[in-house]
Amino acid sequence: MTKQELNEKVKVQQEIISKAKDDINSFVKEYIKSLPIKVDDKCKDSNGKVCWIASIEPSLSYCFGFVDVRVNYAKKDGTRSNRPQSPYCDVEELIKI
Numbered sequence: 001m002t003k004q005e006l007n008e009k010v011k012v013q014q015e016i017i018s019k020a021k022d023d024i025n026s027f028v029k030e031y032i033k034s035l036p037i038k039v040d041d042k043c044k045d046s047n048g049k050v051c052w053i054a055s056i057e058p059s060l061s062y063c064f065g066f067v068d069v070r071v072n073y074a075k076k077d078g079t080r081s082n083r084p085q086s087p088y089c090d091v092e093e094l095i096k097i
Contacts, residue, residue, distance in 0.1 A: 028058040032067060035091065042097045046089035050074040054084035067091050
């Protein structure tokens with residue numbers, strides 16, 4: 001096998017991987033659209049803490065197929081904080097208030 005043949009085979013496999021990642025990303029986006037909660041909704045996490053959804057996006061890390069959720073928890077006075085953070089539960093466990 002020559003270097004050129006190797007490069008061609010690697011390029012074909014990289015295109016297959018890229019197509020699979022795009023498919024997974026589109027499936028995750030469809031799942032996000034079907035969730036009962038949306039950005040800026042007031043929710044409760046599994047511990048009963050009040051929070052607001054700051055963002056719901058497909059995870060861009062090494063493990064595709066996951067959802068990255070960021071929430072703003074309530075301050076001591078009950079208002080929304082300005083610091084988004086990961087919730088203390090999965091996205092399925094967030095309950096809309």
